[in-house]
Amino acid sequence: MRIGILGGGQLARMLALAGYPLGLDFSVLEPAPDACAAALSTHI
Structure with missing residues (x-):
C-alpha cells in the first residue's frame, strides 16, 4: 500500500x-529535495 x-x-x-x-x-509531497523524509520515500 x-x-x-x-x-x-x-x-x-x-x-x-x-x-x-x-x-x-x-x-512525500515536498518542494525541498533535501527534506528530512527525502531519504525514506520512493517519490519526492
Missing part, C-alpha cells in the same frame, strides 16, 4: 520509519 504525505519534515520521517516494517510505501 502506498501512502502520500504532505510535507517532508521530521513527522513525515518518523511516520515512514514506523510504516516500513509493516510493508508500507511512502510518497
Whole structure:
C-alpha cells in the first residue's frame, strides 16, 4: 500500500520509519529535495 504525505519534515520521517516494517510505501509531497523524509520515500 502506498501512502502520500504532505510535507517532508521530521513527522513525515518518523511516520515512514514506523510504516516500513509493516510493508508500507511512502510518497512525500515536498518542494525541498533535501527534506528530512527525502531519504525514506520512493517519490519526492
